[in-house]
Amino acid sequence: MTAIGKIWERFAWEKAVVPLVILVAWEAVSRSGLLPAALLPPPTVVLHAWGDWVFGFDETSQANSGRWFADALSSAMRVAAGYAIAAASGILLGIAIGWWRWVERTVEPTIQMLRPVPPVSWIPVAIIWFGIANKPAIFLVFLGAFFPILMNTIHGVKTADRNLIRAAAMMGATEQQLLRHVVFPAALPSIFAGLRIGIGAAWMLTVTAEMVAVKSGLGYVLWDSYYFLRYDLVLAAMASIGLLGYATDGLIKLLMSVALHWQHGSTLQSREG
Amino acid sequence: MASIELKNITKIFRDAKRKRDLLAIDDVSLSVEPNQFLCLLGSSGCGKSTLLNMIAGFEKPTGGSVTVGGKPVDGPGADRGMVFQQANLMPWLPVWENVAFHLRLKGWRKADRRAAAQEYIDMVGLQGFENHFPAELSGGMSQRVGIARALLLNPQVILMDEPFAALDAQTKMDMQEELVAIWQKQRCTIVFVTHSVDEALVLGTQVAVLTSRPGRVRELIDLDLPRPRDITGQQFNDHKRHILNLIREEGMQQRKEAKPDSMAASRQGAAA
Structure with a gap:
């Protein structure tokens, strides 16, 4: 087998099949003249604009030329900040709600009422509270990621095996030790499910947040390019967000396979890694 | 001084659905x-696990007292x-880590926990499985870990x-x-719940035969059979026959008492 063949094999070619088919079909439709080229630019044109956005070789992407890393970084920082706050507060509050009935009774109804309110509808208040900068964007990202992490943590705590708690109590565990040494690890598989849903929601909210509240980031470029009918850049921004979301999800999956290595061989999921 | 003392224990369960108390x-x-x-020997539903859970502190008696080593059990x-x-x-x-879980709770350092666990892992014959996870163990091996954990x-x-019921x-x-x-080596006191007559006779120095609904001690039998116990020997079989007779009598009496009630229940069931 040739070297290229080996690399091909190694990179799990089946992952590339669907994107390739879509790209080829898209290129064909786009070049057929069914729609004006400006409204449905073919992948090659998008790639060209994207390349200039990243590396800045011929200023096809005008003011954005060579600014991709800065844009990606400012979006990623917002996601990271909002997500970190959501993860920390969602896990802590979720454990409290799942463990103490009085916390559940006092807090949960309010949370369940806030949950269906679309994060986007918070934009006006977020701007009044936090002004126009990173803060409202981080707040929206937090809102998106918080609820899935919270709900899954509650579920994980509630479904923890009662017998394990009894066994630990028999060995003299205090309530705090039960939470730390039994309930938290028992809830961890659910918590990770919440973290993975949460990271997707976090990226979804960046664009919304950057459309209104800030003047940088991938979402901002996307919305700005739409005003200038630069659909090639709109599509490049969409693809960028998709790729970054995919990469961060991969990171969490990696973390999960380390933290849940004890499941190895006992669940369907553990076959993946 | 008695190691474990159960005094006039009664337990009433409240059947909330049928608004009825069950003794x-x-x-x-x-x-x-x-x-x-x-060995606490009895059929299922005789309250033998409930008695054990009271000694463990998971359940409280409705009346009476439980003391272990002279101290009342409160959890x-x-x-x-x-x-x-x-x-x-x-x-x-x-x-x-499972064997040394108690030491983890006490905040021992990892190396110390590891060293302390080894003695008990050796005692239950699990050398070579120290780093296995529970999902990788058979039922018998898991129970050994549970025993080692209790011994530590x-x-x-x-x-x-x-x-051993599931083995x-x-x-x-x-x-x-x-x-x-x-048990001979550690010189501890063991209370062992079982529904198997053979198991009780192989293990116990005493067997408490319990009756069902309500749970009472039908007879407390002292066993002074030599160890290892010969399960085909004359004495073993005499005890076994005696206990089986007790259980049979008990069962017959219960069926007699239960009959009108259970027939009424089945009629109700048919009507529903």
Whole structure:
């Protein structure tokens, strides 16, 4: 087998099949003249604009030329900040709600009422509270990621095996030790499910947040390019967000396979890694 | 001084759905001397696990008192080791961490925990499996880990709730033998719940035969058979016959008493 063949094999070619088919079909439709080229630019044109956005070789992407890393970084920082706050507060509050009935009774109804309110509808208040900068964007990202992490943590705590708690109590565990040494690890598989849903929601909210509240980031470029009918850049921004979301999800999956290595061989999921 | 003292224990369960009180345990008194091996023998529903859970501190009697080592029991604690029907191991911890879980709670350093666990891992014959996770163990091996975990507490009292019920016959026999050896070595007091007459006779120094609904002690039998116990021997079979007779009498009496009631219940069931 040739070297290229080996690399091909190694990179799990089946992952590339669907994107390739879509790209080829898209290129064909786009070049057929069914729609004006400006409204449905073919992948090659998008790639060209994207390349200039990243590396800045011929200023096809005008003011954005060579600014991709800065844009990606400012979006990623917002996601990271909002997500970190959501993860920390969602896990802590979720454990409290799942463990103490009085916390559940006092807090949960309010949370369940806030949950269906679309994060986007918070934009006006977020701007009044936090002004126009990173803060409202981080707040929206937090809102998106918080609820899935919270709900899954509650579920994980509630479904923890009662017998394990009894066994630990028999060995003299205090309530705090039960939470730390039994309930938290028992809830961890659910918590990770919440973290993975949460990271997707976090990226979804960046664009919304950057459309209104800030003047940088991938979402901002996307919305700005739409005003200038630069659909090639709109599509490049969409693809960028998709790729970054995919990469961060991969990171969490990696973390999960380390933290849940004890499941190895006992669940369907553990076959993946 | 008795190691474990149950005095006039009664337990009433409130059946909330049918608005009725159920007398589960009726005036049970038992005292277990140090270094005894008491088997609580009875059919399911006789309250033997409830009695054990009271000694463990998971349940409170409606009336009467439970003391261990002279102190009243007011909750679960590390002065009593418990081995459950399922091993109840923490699936995220390897074998040695499960065995040393108590030391983890006490904040011992990893190296010290590891060293302390080894003695008990050797005692239950799990050398070579220290780093396995519970999902990788068979039922018998899991139960060994559970026993090692209880032994590490170095308790005066070990409570066992049908720990071998889910094991195959061969493994069960091996485990029973090992348990007796460990008990002789550790000189602890064991209360062992079982529904198997053979198991009670192989293990115990005393067998308390319990009746069902409400649970009472029908007879407390002292066993002074030599060990290892010969399950085909004359004495063993005399005891077995005696206990089986007790159980049979009990069953017949219960059916007689239960008949009108159960027929009414089945008629109701048919109507529904």
